[in-house]
Amino acid sequence: MAKIKDEQTDKQIHHGRREKLRASFVKYGLETFNQTQVIEFALGIAIPRIDTNPTAHRLINRFGSLDGVIEAHPDKLQEVPGVGTQAAYFLSFLRQFVTYATKVKQKATHLRNHDEVINYLAPVMQTYSTEEFTLLCLDKNGKILLQEQIRGNMNRVDINLRDLIDMILRVKASGIIIAHNHIDGGTNPSKCDIAFTRTIVNILAPLEISVIDHLIFGKGSLDKVFSFATTLLPLFKKEQKSYSHSRDWEDM
Secondary structure, three states: OOOOOOHHHHHHHOOOOOHHHHHHHHHHHHOOOOOHHHHHHHHHHOOOOOHHHHHHHHHHHHOOOOHHHOOOOHHHHOOOOOOHEEEEEEHHHHHHHHHHHHHHOOOEEEOOOOOHHHHHHHHHHOOOOOOOOEEEEEEOOOOEEEEEEOOOOOOOOOOOOOHHHHHHHHHOOOOEEEEOOOOOOOOOOOHHHHHHHHHHHHHHHHHHEEEEEEEEOOOOOOOOEEEEEOHHHHHHHHHHHHHHHHHHHHHH
């Protein structure tokens, strides 16, 4: 645990620190900052003319990491001495700002082939410590219209199928890519993975929305990726097409 010094000692040691951090930020960005310094610098923007180093240490001690701090609810942040309402909401705003900016950037991204999809998703999907589900909605040119993340627990992600379909229809997607990760490192699809993929195909095909791929990521290299597009997906689409042209379908 980082030691919190008394107020008078803080004033002596950290005199001019705000200016030094600002100068370092202008010259190098955040590359030379540790997590506590990043929080300290952010607090310095929200709380002018006050040494924010002790408060930054308290926040790290309380929430464990930079990620833990900016994910914390503003009410919880304000329980830490030195964090007022303005600073709490500013720290909470930072994560949502980054998420929003990332989505704006993502919407300008085009995914045109299998390799581009893998390279786009892998850096994030292979780092999760819990199971995560990602939905990518694309237009006919491969431009990302929506990227939605659903967080699960250590073993599974619970998907609300109705909500998923609503999101796809809301952005008028021409195609979708779905992906999730297996935290045990394996990529073989489970019976639930297979059933879910077949269900999505059967629901979206009559709406003329293509399921482009369902990817399962393991830990490690890009070789540890299972692709339904190159295995089971063509079979599911063939099954659906055959069913849609059958007498049973016509008589419904």
